[in-house]
Amino acid sequence: xxxxxPKSKVVPSANDSSGPKSDSGLGGNPNSESGGSRSGxxxxxxLGRLVVERGLATQAEVDAAFSALRAAxxxxxxxxxxxxxxxxVTRRQLARLRTESESDKSVxxxxxxxxxxxxxxxxxxxxxxxxxxxxxxxxxxxxxxHRYSTDAxxxxxxxxxxxxxxxxxxxxxxxxxxxxQVGDQHYFVMEYxxxxxxxxxxxxxxxxxxxxxxxxxxxxxxxxxxxxxAGFIHRDIKPKNIMITKANLVKLADLGLARAMSDKKxxxxxxxxxxxxxxxxxxxxxxGAIDLGPPADIYGxxxxxxxxxxxxxxxxxRTPKDVMQSHLRKELIPPDQVxxxxxxxxxEIVEMMMKKAPRxxxxxxxxxxxxxxxxxxxxxxxxxSRTVDVVGIASEIEGNADSEIQTSDKSKAxxxxxxxALIAGLSVLCGVLVLTLILLYVFLKG
Ligand SMILES: Nc1ncnc2c1ncn2[C@@H]1O[C@H](COP(=O)(O)OP(=O)(O)OP(=O)(O)O)[C@@H](O)[C@H]1O
Ligand SMILES: [Mg+2]
Numbered sequence: 001x002x003x004x005x006p007k008s009k010v011v012p013s014a015n016d017s018s019g020p021k022s023d024s025g026l027g028g029n030p031n032s033e034s035g036g037s038r039s040g041x042x043x044x045x046x047l048g049r050l051v052v053e054r055g056l057a058t059q060a061e062v063d064a065a066f067s068a069l070r071a072a073x074x075x076x077x078x079x080x081x082x083x084x085x086x087x088x089v090t091r092r093q094l095a096r097l098r099t100e101s102e103s104d105k106s107v108x109x110x111x112x113x114x115x116x117x118x119x120x121x122x123x124x125x126x127x128x129x130x131x132x133x134x135x136x137x138x139x140x141x142x143x144x145x146h147r148y149s150t151d152a153x154x155x156x157x158x159x160x161x162x163x164x165x166x167x168x169x170x171x172x173x174x175x176x177x178x179x180x181q182v183g184d185q186h187y188f189v190m191e192y193x194x195x196x197x198x199x200x201x202x203x204x205x206x207x208x209x210x211x212x213x214x215x216x217x218x219x220x221x222x223x224x225x226x227x228x229x230a231g232f233i234h235r236d237i238k239p240k241n242i243m244i245t246k247a248n249l250v251k252l253a254d255l256g257l258a259r260a261m262s263d264k265k266x267x268x269x270x271x272x273x274x275x276x277x278x279x280x281x282x283x284x285x286x287x288g289a290i291d292l293g294p295p296a297d298i299y300g301x302x303x304x305x306x307x308x309x310x311x312x313x314x315x316x317x318r319t320p321k322d323v324m325q326s327h328l329r330k331e332l333i334p335p336d337q338v339x340x341x342x343x344x345x346x347x348e349i350v351e352m353m354m355k356k357a358p359r360x361x362x363x364x365x366x367x368x369x370x371x372x373x374x375x376x377x378x379x380x381x382x383x384x385s386r387t388v389d390v391v392g393i394a395s396e397i398e399g400n401a402d403s404e405i406q407t408s409d410k411s412k413a414x415x416x417x418x419x420x421a422l423i424a425g426l427s428v429l430c431g432v433l434v435l436t437l438i439l440l441y442v443f444l445k446g
Contacts, residue, residue, distance in 0.1 A: 165256030207311030219250035237300030302353025345375030
């Protein structure tokens with residue numbers, strides 16, 4: 001927390017070189033006395049961000065500091081000088097920020113990159129904010145756990161997917177920049193998205209308005225259109241893999257990674273801890289299908305849209321297995337039954353996206369885009385309409401025979417035994433009935 005009253009903070013003229021010099025560069029220009037850089041470098045932006053994130057100052061104060069720095073005629077003056085002289089942060093606070101940042105940096109050294117701080121961690125990896133030194137730009141670096149380094153199939157796939165993903169250029173896809181290995185750890189360098197995930201947004205607002213949820217979904221569908229055309233199936237569409245920039249541009253993350261991660265051997269090894277609770281997984285992925293097509297991603301995006309609209313995941317369960325069983329068998333509660341006021345168009349789109357059988361869903365992202373545009377324009381949809389997904393449910397139950405979470409052999413045997421007994425019973429009953437009729441006929445005739 002701030003050690004000074006934020007209201008009393010003033011940003012002095014940047015020409016004012018009086019006052020104490022900063023002793024905390026936090027990655028700034030090492031030639032400067034204060035260690036900060038002259039103006040607006042990536043390190044300065046990061047420092048400004050950290051100061052706001054830690055609640056030491058408001059964004060307006062940091063912006064004012066940047067303006068003051070830009071207007072400065074004194075060339076030796078740095079961003080940290082302006083922050084300290086303006087009593088926006090104290091030297092102690094800057095030193096503390098630097099210590100935190102250093103402790104994260106010590107995690108790993110990647111040639112060509114300066115690790116700045118941890119951005120987050122998922123079940124399988126950690127993601128760091130870093131500076132790519134050659135281009136002086138901020139990037140996000142995903143570091144994979146050690147255990148992957150021994151799996152040759154995974155590594156081969158990781159590099160292959162990384163290279164392919166790097167060829168994709170789309171405003172709605174987080175750019176893939178580099179893959180590499182340092183020591184026995186593999187890393188994936190990607191575009192840094194300064195914003196939040198859809199998951200963060202759901203947590204913040206509980207649920208999103210129809211129009212906002214559809215607009216986000218539209219942008220992901222557009223990313224999928226591009227990715228699918230290039231032969232990618234994402235396989236892990238979920239709120240945590242969809243990022244939103246401060247300008248509300250939606251970016252799909254981890255393209256190319258999911259396929260490497262879903263390599264059978266790695267997936268087996270991860271099954272209990274890292275697979276996580278599969279709230280957004282398609283029925284065909286649960287069954288272990290290998291020939292996944294665009295409808296698998298459309299299902300994941302449908303489950304994400306459901307979560308955005310209702311504030312609830314489509315299927316809850318005590319264990320991942322329970323949730324997966326529900327994806328396979330349980331009828332979806334229409335989103336507008338969970339929350340009233342959701343438009344019929346949005347509800348119909350979700351239901352079509354989440355049909356149990358892939359053939360009953362939108363077949364392509366283009367079809368989905370068309371319906372979303374119609375819904376946003378308040379017009380009737382072209383593809384989605386409300387019907388009970390009987391065929392889908394039946395085929396999924398049937399498909400369950402191949403499923404990893406199939407009915408056990410024992411219960412199947414018990415079921416067929418019961419069926420046989422029933423048939424036998426019915427045959428005897430029919431026989432008795434026919435015999436009775438014959439006897440009755442003979443008796444009456446006689
Ligand atoms: N390109 C990026 N730019 C900025 N932040 C990112 C970026 N990629 C990931 N993050 C942050 O790092 C966090 C961890 O990402 P990661 O992909 O490892 O896991 P996840 O997608 O959140 O969850 P899971 O492990 O279940 O897939 C994300 O939630 C997000 O906050
Ligand atoms: Mg992710």
